[in-house]
Amino acid sequence: MTQAFAMRVPNLVLEPMVRGALLEDMGAYGDATTRAVVPAGTRWRAEMRARQAGRISGMAIAALAFRLVDPDLVVSTIVEDGQACEAGMTVMAIEGDAASILMGERVALNFAGRMSGIATQTAAFVGEAAGTQARITCTRKTTPGLRIAEKLAVLHGGGFNHRYSLSDAILIKDNHIAAAGGVRAVLQAVKSGASHMMAVEIEVDTLDQLAEVLDEGGAHNVLLDNMETATLSEAVRLVDGRMKTEASGNMRLERIAEVAATGVDYISVGALTHSVGVLDLGLDFS
Structure with a gap:
């Protein structure tokens, strides 16, 4: 598989993996904490930030995680997959229902953090x-x-x-x-x-x-x-x-x-x- 082809993997292929991670994280009854403490209908803006410099990866998958939780979330990728980032940079912004953002947060970060770690290490070897x-x-x-x-x-x-x-x-x-x-x-x-x-x-x-x-x-x-x-x-x-x-x-x-x-x-x-x-x-x- 070439780089160009692999970078265009469709959501249809990625979705089962991401959906499985979300279901694992939700458990049997969903996010008990958010359900208990966040008023229904609360809207917010969240920013994913890099806390160290490196090469970004997993933005497309993180965005898919948020949209699988709530298709109405507005996800804006600021640093694209394959681009470098500096510590403190905002790499993604998510706007919409606060509960939905919180439910997708950990899975999105798990994918993006691990994938960015791999991309960063690969760039060093390259x-x-x-x-x-x-x-x-x-x-x-x-x-x-x-x-x-x-x-x-x-x-x-x-x-x-x-x-x-x-x-x-x-x-x-x-x-x-x-x-x-x-x-x-x-x-x-x-x-x-x-x-x-x-x-x-x-x-x-x-x-x-x-x-x-x-x-x-x-x-x-x-x-x-x-x-x-x-x-x-x-x-x-x-x-x-x-x-x-x-x-x-x-x-x-x-x-x-x-x-x-x-x-x-x-x-x-x-x-x-x-x-x-x-x-x-x-x-x-x-």
Whole structure:
């Protein structure tokens, strides 16, 4: 999925995820606090503000959360998904029924805060690869049920997406190779049985395995797993443009610049989604 396409995910696709989060938060009887203390018909304006600098993501999903609670709420996005923000900036304004705003507040902030945290971290990794051909990509190490939101956030941070699901492409990993009987055996199986429309990537962790892949053929991409930087450079030299190269494993922020300089095409980073903090956003009535 390309960045341009993914950034246009329709509400029809996003709505079940957001609706599920709202139902989880509402519980069996809705917002007991708001029902008890906010007079019916009270109208207000609320502002979502960034409490720290970063890259914004999740505004479209936050807006959807408010509108699912109450279609009459007027939601104005001030900082769009993918844009930078400074601490103290208002990123969204919501006007209308106060009770509706309060009922949508936490779900909207949960999505926007986590997604902005992912976008901010992704932007930092992308910055380290600047000036090279390497693209920073995420993985399937996402929060169950939130994959589409978290992968959107990677795009908003300037990164790219790996597979969305197991059905998107063939990715042959070490356990597949072991179960199939080796590198040659697994590639021969793919060549004889896979659809011609399905991209094939194979993981290797040694140059000897890479040599087997190059000799046998049948893969479009090779994943160079947990290799030292010098070994990555040699792997790129051996591939010599015959397939796309992806570096993976132990991809810390401080290592990205040297890995990107080896000439790899992609650097996949699980940490973009599996171990990231939220960007601190808050909602205040004004």
